[in-house]
Amino acid sequence: MRLHRNLVFAVIDGLHLIFNENEYADKVVEKLLKRDKRWGARDRGFIAETVYEIVRWKRLYAEIAEVKEPYRRDNLWRIFAVWAVLRGIQLPDWKQLTGTPARRIKGKFDELSKTRKFRESIPDWLDDLGTQELGSELWTKEIAALNEQATVILRVNTLKTNKEKLQGILFDNDIETISIKGYPDALQLKERANVFTTQAFKDGLFEVQDASSQLVSSFLDVSPGMRVADACAGAGGKSLHLAALMENKGQVISMDIYGNKLKELKRRAKRNSAHNIETREIDSTKVIKKLHGKMDRVLIDAPCSGLGVLRRNPDAKWKLQPDFIEDIKETQKQILQDYSKMVKPGGKMVYATCSILPSENQEQVETFLKSDSGTDFKLIEDKKILAHQSGFDGFYMALLERKA
Structure with a gap:
């Protein structure tokens, strides 16, 4: 070179x-x-x-x-x-x-x-934390995997096309993709390419979304016609997936404390032809209270350390600080307490993070289930996804059901 x-x-x-x-x-x-x-x-x-x-x-x-x-x-x-x-x-x-x-x-x-x-x-404190939470052997494997360059994964927008059609369209644009076993809507690029300039992207035929992230919306067990809240929607990658899984029927209420992120979601929803998404900025506690006991499904994709996505955000290693992780754990605890109240009796909720730390994941769920707000809930299933095992981002998701 x-x-x-x-x-x-x-x-x-x-x-x-x-x-x-x-x-x-x-x-x-x-x-x-x-x-x-x-x-x-x-x-x-x-x-x-x-x-x-x-x-x-x-x-x-x-x-x-x-x-x-x-x-x-x-x-x-x-x-x-x-x-x-x-x-x-x-x-x-x-x-x-x-x-x-x-x-x-x-x-x-x-x-x-x-x-x-x-x-x-990695910084000393992060090495100590990873060892403390995962054990030295597991942490050694995981941090090595998190230092590898992330592959580019697309999520096929099933509101507009299917996997085979999209593969053909991209192939005509000299972009080769492969299916990934166990990920029904995912296509992996064989070589890195700027997919955002393609007509297929402009037409809303796909979104760029890691394979692990694609599992979260499916985990929520939605069906057409439901009322679903995406409580920490951000720019809405998972809201768009929920809309597709629900075939544009029912309602996805996408909420966030940041209004500018919801504006971006509106643009993306238009491109995706996701018509059943409604955005609501959480600018006061009333926004959540209005929905208490009314939602069939609630997704809490909680703010977290982001340690599971270091492959695509390597500068987070240097920007993260130990006190931020302690603060974010308190935020997670509060969000679970407050947002779980939207689930109606018999309804379900997913708590998810893109972290690999048990203290942000299963320990938060255990704490919630022991609290007054969590007594009506039971854990149905949880998934711990580690990068060195899956080849994709580190993630955690827990499916909980509220007693009828």
Whole structure:
């Protein structure tokens, strides 16, 4: 591979914004890719993949480069040089890269790779937490899987097409996909591609949604004609799936405390032809109270640490803090108490997170069932999805039923 100066400069600028200005990697990459209209798909691919890879392995590379935060520009170049040497890329004769000690870099890599927190490039506190919650052996396997690049998974919008038709349409656009056993609406891309520019996406024939995430709406056991609340809907990936599973019959009430996310859901629902979705911003406790005891199904896709989705959000390793996880657990507890009241007698509820920590998952469900609000509920089934076992995101989901 030959390095091109303007592409590498874009990578360095991006790393500065992510590491020193605390900006989100996905937003930074989005901005970088618009910098030069002459860049082709391969150029943009290099920028995106290199930025994400260096973000993912930040601690390991910085340790090898012997630099500390905040990273001056020359230190970002040293980190980049480590990435290039470990990838076996011939370094060009640029002043920023002169004197790169390739042999020492490889030696330090071998030495540091013997220690998990360096090898997997994670903060000390996160390594301690993972060990404490999952045990050393399981955590070692899981964090290694969470450092692999995520595959691109589509969810076929069954309101508009089916899997076979969509595969054919994408194939005509030079995008090859494969079905995944056990995931009825999922297609996996054989190679990464920008699917958002396709006519099929603009026509609402699919959404991009990880395979584990696709299991949540199905787990809620919905059928056409029901009244369903998606209580932490966000931009509505699961609401759209629920609408499809319900064949546009009945009602999906998509709720969130952030109105701007619900606006995005409205746009997506229109593109998907999901007509049975109604959005409600939770701007006071009245919004929930109005629905007490009225919903056949309630989905609580709770805010969480997001540790199960590190493959697609590697910068979360550096942005997450231990006190945030403690605070979010209190939020989860409160949400379960408040939102469970919407379930009518005989109705069902799913509590789900994209976390792998038992303290955010089964322990929250156990606490809820022992509380006054949970005495009417029983646990029907729960699923713990780990990335090293499934090959997809880490997730948890629990199906509970309210006594009739």
